[in-house]
Amino acid sequence: MQVITKPDTIREIIKGVKKKGMTVGFVPTMGFLHEGHLSLIRRASLENDFVVVSIFVNPLQFGVGEDFERYPRDLERDRELARSAGCDLLFVPSSKDMYPQGYATFIDVERLTEGLCGASRPGHFRGVTTVVAKLFNLVSPSKAYFGQKDAQQALVLKKMVTDLNMDLDLIVLPTVREPDGLAMSSRNQYLTSEERKEATVLYKSLLLAKELVESGEKDTHVIRKKMGEVICTAKGAVIDYLEIVDTKELKPLDLINGQCLVAVAVKFGTTRLIDNIFVEV
Ligand code: AMP
Numbered sequence: 001m002q003v004i005t006k007p008d009t010i011r012e013i014i015k016g017v018k019k020k021g022m023t024v025g026f027v028p029t030m031g032f033l034h035e036g037h038l039s040l041i042r043r044a045s046l047e048n049d050f051v052v053v054s055i056f057v058n059p060l061q062f063g064v065g066e067d068f069e070r071y072p073r074d075l076e077r078d079r080e081l082a083r084s085a086g087c088d089l090l091f092v093p094s095s096k097d098m099y100p101q102g103y104a105t106f107i108d109v110e111r112l113t114e115g116l117c118g119a120s121r122p123g124h125f126r127g128v129t130t131v132v133a134k135l136f137n138l139v140s141p142s143k144a145y146f147g148q149k150d151a152q153q154a155l156v157l158k159k160m161v162t163d164l165n166m167d168l169d170l171i172v173l174p175t176v177r178e179p180d181g182l183a184m185s186s187r188n189q190y191l192t193s194e195e196r197k198e199a200t201v202l203y204k205s206l207l208l209a210k211e212l213v214e215s216g217e218k219d220t221h222v223i224r225k226k227m228g229e230v231i232c233t234a235k236g237a238v239i240d241y242l243e244i245v246d247t248k249e250l251k252p253l254d255l256i257n258g259q260c261l262v263a264v265a266v267k268f269g270t271t272r273l274i275d276n277i278f279v280e281v
Pocket of ligand 1: 040175
C-alpha cells in the first residue's frame, strides 16, 4: 500500500491505474479508523480493482469552537488498518495542499443542508461538499463509499453528484455499531466512561421510534416526545435535535406515511454524537 501526500502525485498514479483498465473505488475519511470505516474499505475492495482511502481532517467543515484541533489522529494505526482492509493507496494531503493561499472556490448544495446538522453546524456541509468534490476530481473513482451513519451527508453528496453531472456511483452502506448499539464514531473517543454508558440512549431512542411506528403510531410529535424521554434518562445528555423527516428533502413530518428518517444529535459535555434509522409504515 502506498501512502501519498501530494495531490499531483495521486493524479499521476490514478492515470496509470486507469490506463491499465482498472476500476477505482474511493473511501474518504477523516481518519482514526474504526469498523465503520473498515466496512466501507472492505466493500470497496470487493467491488473495485484499486482502492483509494483518504484521510483528511478537513478544516473547512468545522465551525468556530468545534473540535478541529482535538480531532483524534493516529496515522500509524490507520495505515495498518486501511492496508489490512484492502486499501491500495492511502491519500493523506495537508491543508496547505488542499487549500493553498488564495483558495476561493466552494460548493453549496441548497435546501437539503438547511435542517438537521446543517442548522446546528452552519457552513459544515459547504466544507464537506467542497472537499469531497476536490477529492473526487483527484481520485476520479467509479464508485465512492459513504456511511448511513451520516445520512444527511450522504444525501447532500448524492445531490451534488447528480446536480454537477459527476460520473460516479455513490454507495451508502449501513451504520456499524458497538455491541450495545452505539454507532461507531471517531468522536466516541472523547466520551468519559460515564458518558459512554449514557450514549446508548441515542440508539435506544431510535429503536423505540421504530417500535412505536411498527405498532401503528403515526404522529411524529408523540414519537419524538417519547424518544426525548428516553434520551433524558441520561443525566449528561443535551438534545441538539430530534427529528422525523422525509427521506428525499429532509423536511420535518407531522405524520408518518411511507419511509422516513428518524435522526438525533445529542451532546454529552463537549462531545456531539449523531445517529439515525429509517422507519417505514
Ligand atoms: P468520518 O471519518 O467520520 O468523516 O467518516 C468517513 C466515512 O465513514 C463517512 O462516509 C461516514 O459516514 C462513514 N462512517 C463513519 N462512522 C460509521 C459507522 N459507524 N458505520 C458506517 N459508516 C461510518
